[in-house]
Amino acid sequence: DLGPARPISEFPWFVSIGAGVGYASVVHPQIVQGAIATPTFTLLAGYTFRERFTLGFDWSAVEAQLGRDTLGEQFRLGYSPQAGCTGCKPKVPGGDIGATSLVMNTVGARFEYAPLGRDGLFLGATAGLAFMVGLESQSGFGAAGRVGYRFRPSNIIALSVEGGVQAQLYDDTQMYMPFGALSLRPYF
Numbered sequence: 001d002l003g004p005a006r007p008i009s010e011f012p013w014f015v016s017i018g019a020g021v022g023y024a025s026v027v028h029p030q031i032v033q034g035a036i037a038t039p040t041f042t043l044l045a046g047y048t049f050r051e052r053f054t055l056g057f058d059w060s061a062v063e064a065q066l067g068r069d070t071l072g073e074q075f076r077l078g079y080s081p082q083a084g085c086t087g088c089k090p091k092v093p094g095g096d097i098g099a100t101s102l103v104m105n106t107v108g109a110r111f112e113y114a115p116l117g118r119d120g121l122f123l124g125a126t127a128g129l130a131f132m133v134g135l136e137s138q139s140g141f142g143a144a145g146r147v148g149y150r151f152r153p154s155n156i157i158a159l160s161v162e163g164g165v166q167a168q169l170y171d172d173t174q175m176y177m178p179f180g181a182l183s184l185r186p187y188f
Helices: none
Strands: 013-028 031-049 053-067 099-113 120-133 138-154 157-169 174-186
Touching: 013 053, 013 099, 013 157, 031 099, 031 174, 053 120, 099 138, 099 157, 120 157
Parallel strands: none
Antiparallel strands: 013 031, 013 174, 031 053, 053 099, 099 120, 120 138, 138 157, 157 174
């Protein structure tokens, strides 16, 4: 349907799925401080108020690979070379963790404002609960800000490109990440 846009009131509900890449900087007592390019994933469900405002429930995830060569060392972001060991003791079954995935999530309310109407430029913010799994489970506070451009090839589908910054704060851990993403948003 490429005809004239029908009022948003006919399709106020939406879901959205997005994926992108970020450059995560992580400070954690078990990780050598550093940064890594990492995939990001977002799910959003919400409601459109008038033509310019949306409110929804957002879940976003960031995953980073961690590796270390020996027990007691700090993990490094990304993969590391696994050189052969000439003087190592035999591994105990179920023993040392040499590599794992660290997944950092944010769930919370997301607000978007589109100053030019339903298509075009939009600004958004998310705030809510952050939790991480992979090393030890922790919970804290997460927030994100974004700016993007949205267009609709039809009345019920929107595509967007966006960029922004996401941050998570825990007792002894922080994550800061600029990101870029694409998303698909069906309306119903």
